[in-house]
Amino acid sequence: MKASLSMADSASWYCATVLLALILLGSVRESSLADQTEAFRGSQLLDRPCDEIYVVGEGETLHTISDKCGDPFIVERNPHIHDPDDVFPGLVIKITPKTNNRKLLK
Incomplete structure (x- = not known):
């Protein structure tokens, strides 16, 4: 019984660690995409045509x-x-x- 609890605890910690790593990876990737999008928007404002x-x-x-x-x-x-x-x-x-x-x- 103790062995199965220990294995269940290990599996739970492993899943929690993997889930945390995926969340962190996703937030870093989303952050870098947001920076690229903002830079693109800024360049669009600079290149807008000048009307009369x-x-x-x-x-x-x-x-x-x-x-x-x-x-x-x-x-x-x-x-x-x-x-x-x-x-x-x-x-x-x-x-x-x-x-x-x-x-x-x-």
Whole structure:
């Protein structure tokens, strides 16, 4: 009876260890896939086209928009922007779209 209990305990510990290893392996793999997906999404935002009417996105500044779209005269073309440092997500601006320099460098 003692031998069968000992064997059952060993089998239970073995199963628990294997299950824990599988859970850890799955979470590590899922974490690395999430990082790759986020990097892909970030590059999609950088490569989005610049239309004549542009809506400022989260984290963007006039400088980053100017670099991305190749338009150094954003402030001059948008008289409703009184302070270039006061740019917020959702602000609508007019730009003169240029070809995306990032795509030409790739």
